Amino acid sequence: MNYHAYTGNLEALREPYPRLLRFADYLHELWQKGGRGLLPVEDIGIPSVWIDHNAYERQRHKQCAFNLYAAAMLENALAPLCREFGQKKQEKAARDFGRNLLGAAVGRFWSPERELFVNNLPWLKDEGKSRLCDRSLATSVLFDQCPGQKIGPAVEALAGCPPEMGLSYPANACWRLWALAKGGRADVIVKDLRERWATMDSVRLNNTIQEDWTAKPDSGAQWSHCAVVPLYIAYMGLAGIRPLEPGFRRAEVRPQVADLEELELTAFTVRGPIHFLSKGKVGDRELTIEVPKDCEGELVLSEKETVGLTPVPRQAPTGPRRYILQPGEEVTLRLTYT
Known part of the structure; x- marks a missing residue:
């Protein structure tokens, strides 16, 4: 949907559009099998749910972020795209599916006491410590998914990054920075660019952006496959x-x-x-x-x-x-x- 927003070109989306609908149908099949009204992130066969490889201690901790992300996609991207193509039935189906996922995610992972999403809230007693992630909190801020529009605690957590926060690797760091921009915390964005990005070994020694926060010399991690976060956050955030x-x-x-x-x-x-x-x-x-x-x-x-x-x-x-x-x-x- 970003492509259409930035270009206004709907014609180029005619080829991938049916594939997007099929993918939504696939997600709906997973949802029907998943239980508790949520998309599963474990035991789904050959496919796997990635989201990020740095931010999560356990695979099940990804379920909150995955469902919030899918809900945002269905309601804010696929449904409007269906409307642009004049398919009201598909638009309603996508919007209803997204709202069902969001409702289930709120019921399962939203902490009324902390007023933010906690990744391991259902298993908190067994695990003995809480876990947050930048992806869940950022998605909830960017797409207005917090009940009562209470984004303040999520923005503060994204700004402060407490020890319980799982932080994504550089190519996924954009979500946190986008949410901080929406929350009016450009001070944190600039501090992050100065202290986390500009101090990368690859920047200091090779004038490149590395794939991971820690990169070993003579490894593939010296060059990122998606080294554009500082560039587009300057345009979109600052x-x-x-x-x-x-x-x-x-x-x-x-x-x-x-x-x-x-x-x-x-x-x-x-x-x-x-x-x-x-x-x-x-x-x-x-x-x-x-x-x-x-x-x-x-x-x-x-x-x-x-x-x-x-x-x-x-x-x-x-x-x-x-x-x-x-x-x-x-x-x-x-x-x-x-």
Whole structure:
């Protein structure tokens, strides 16, 4: 669905779309056999549930993340894709399946006391210690899966990374950083890039990003197969650029640069480039943005800011404010709180 959101090209999805429906049918068959209304992660035959190889002490600890991920896919990706293809029956089936999975995951893994998902909650007494994972918590934040929209405890856990937290390997680290961006914790993202990514042996010695957090010399781990997390988190998290409608008919820019004194980048969209430049420290920052001529832009800023832009109509009474970015026009703002 991200492909369609970023390109607006539905035609290219006609070939894989039937395969996606078949895969959803396969998941439904597993679900019917799994018990407790959940997709199983053990004893499913030749296929295996991976999710990540660093974040989990036991295979069964992956069940929470797997079900939250599948629920998010069904409701937020497959169902909208079915709607785009005009298949209302399949859309409803995907949405209902996703909601059933989420309900079962909440019933099995949601801790009302801690107000977050605990991977081993059903086996906590036997195992003697709790286990969290960045993937479950990030998915619950990104796709609004926490009951009552209570994302605060999950965001704080993702920011603090307590000892009970299982952390994914570098190629999967994006989920945690995306969720931190949604939760307004760009400070943690920048700290992570400085202290975990920039200090990698492969970065210091070879100017590459390694496959695992610890990489031995002369091994395949010196080069990652998916070394793009710092790059796209700069665009999607720090500059906060994302499509609000397929093909960037509407776009959002939500700057969160923490203590970075300068960040300049250009996001090349299907409608043209979005130019972004942030300079200065918190309290005295200059932001320059330009969106393409046929793109309706929305700028998201702290509610404390005072800027000479037109507010977007019908906003929530509290929280960040949204402003209209005129197509094709460069705007420069002085910011105090963002």
